[in-house]
Amino acid sequence: MSRAGSIAIIGSGPAGIITAYTLLQDGFSRVQILTRDSTPGGVWATERVYPGLQINNVHGEYRFSALEMRPSTEGGRLMGHDLRVYMEAFSDKFRHVFRFDTEVVNIRRDEATSLWLVTVQGNRKSSREVLEFSRVVLCTGGCSTPKVPQAFSVAAAKQAGFKGPIIHSRDFASRLDTILETATNQKSIIVVGGGKSAQDMAAHLANEGRKVTIVFETANAFLASPRPLPAFIRKSRLLSILSGHIVLRSRLERFLHTTRIGSKITSFFWSMLSRASLAALSVTKDSPLHNIHSLFWSTRVDDEGVPRPNRFHALVSAGKIEVIAPARVEGFGQDGKSVILSDGGAVEADVVLLATGYASSWTNLFDEHTAEQLGISRHSPGPLPVSKYIDAGNYYSLKNPPPSRPASEKWASSIYNGIVPAKNIARRDFAINGAVFTTNVGYTCEVVAHWISSYFLGDKMDIPRTPEEAYEHIERNAAWVRKRHPGALVRVNESHSSLIAFWTWPQYTDQLLEEMGLRSMRSGGNWLTWPFKVIDVKEIGTLAEERREKRARWQFVREL
The missing domain is CATH 3.50.50.60 (FAD/NAD(P)-binding domain)
Structure with a gap:
């Protein structure tokens, strides 16, 4: 051609x-x-x-x-x-x-x-x-x-009398000044979603001294470790082999996924990796951050690396980000200054950030x-x-x-x-x-x-x-x-x-x-x-x- x-x-x-x-x-x-x-x-x-x-x-x-x-x-x-x-x-x-x-x-x-x-x-x-x-x-x-649910549309906000900014994560960078200028004097920022962009936005605003609440049903699973994982684990075929593919080409892959013993080894590996990641970021069993997707089954997985005090999980542990989970934000309150949760409760909101996908x-x-x-x-x-x-x-x-x-x-x-x-x-x-x-x-x-x-x-x-x-x-x-x-x-x-x-x-x-x-x-x-x-x-x-x-x-x- x-x-x-x-x-x-x-x-x-x-x-x-x-x-x-x-x-x-x-x-x-x-x-x-x-x-x-x-x-x-x-x-x-x-x-x-x-x-x-x-x-x-x-x-x-x-x-x-x-x-x-x-x-x-x-x-x-x-x-x-x-x-x-x-x-x-x-x-x-x-x-x-x-x-x-x-x-x-x-x-x-x-x-x-x-x-x-x-x-x-x-x-x-x-x-x-x-x-x-x-x-x-x-x-x-x-x-x-951006995918914006009807409950958070401009029309829905107008009907409820909500006058604060409603910003999708795609526009977070371009409208960051607006968010910081609006959310002063302990005014409340509500982040809707538990994915990577939701966590990043919440962390950045908390580090700027703003009052942040994040609401989600289930957060992303994640990888984390006390120190950086060696390249032979993180940048090799190991995780891909243990994940399972549509075609199992090698004896090792067939053993891990088509035999009972191999499948137990596979399950144990992913379970231990998930537990070790939670422990590395000091996520306790009673923490709402324990409400995450499966590391093995899900495609909603983040790489948190080593613990850092200015990142999402550490800020939640330090009380600088409030977490409401498992819960969903259903829409705006009729008072024009809150959002309504799936359990009927209301949370004050001056700014709403949507990490609702694309x-x-x-x-x-x-x-x-x-x-x-x-x-x-x-x-x-x-x-x-x-x-x-x-x-x-x-x-x-x-x-x-x-x-x-x-x-x-x-x-x-x-x-x-x-x-x-x-x-x-x-x-x-x-x-x-x-x-x-x-x-x-x-x-x-x-x-x-x-x-x-x-x-x-x-x-x-x-x-x-x-x-x-x-x-x-x-x-x-x-x-x-x-x-x-x-x-x-x-x-x-x-x-x-x-x-x-x-x-x-x-x-x-x-x-x-x-x-x-x-x-x-x-x-x-x-x-x-x-x-x-x-x-x-x-x-x-x-x-x-x-x-x-x-x-x-x-x-x-x-x-x-």
């Missing part, structure tokens, strides 16, 4: 940045990044990073093979400004391809020309413009479109016809049982799952590998990066970027040739996710989790490498040491050259 066509990359976060870099390295000269932000980085853009924002880096780092990352300015702990500086430095290599302050309004395909028509307008609502591209890579992620960033980009034509929409899970799809035998390690949501509330992705809509797989003109839910964004997005480049170039790849074959893979993965992470696809959106490879990103990226015909298991090691070998992003630094050599060999064979 020709490199001459133009490529639109929608979004300037880590996925968009590494995709643009990879395509440029592969000889695609007409690449353009369209972003509504004013600086590169997406979540880590200047306008979205606030003081004290800590990277939720469970396993691995947000870095790419082509650029080293300087040590953190916060004692080895990566902070938001570290990522902002890194993303800007990496983007300096090709800043000319960015088109900042540009809102993408609509994406559709012109069937007459097979070109993608991307409608854009400036952030200041300037006149709209339609741009033409041969290919599109969607890198908008799942943390750009809606899919894809919804407003495609009209109904294009979404159907492309095949990007979610769908109901297939009716066939898990045993139809899962080929690794009985998973004893998954025998006692937590309660799941009703089937009517679940959905399945329509995206093959989390990268290409199954319906469009044969056309090789549309792809997605950054929608795979993983704990190692840098490594995963870089491998996906190479996969996309090979896909656009028409390289020989071991992937489905028809939509029907691709749908079979998708249903298999959907069945696995429902078994491995019950209820996960109820909580998250498809632009953030077109595929879930949470702890198991090493197995997922190995699969992508093999589909490109490249060497997998690059961290090496022998039969005893391979689970503990550190996975370094440098090991994929030669993928472009390897793909180029493979392409040349294949072309030579074809010409014989």
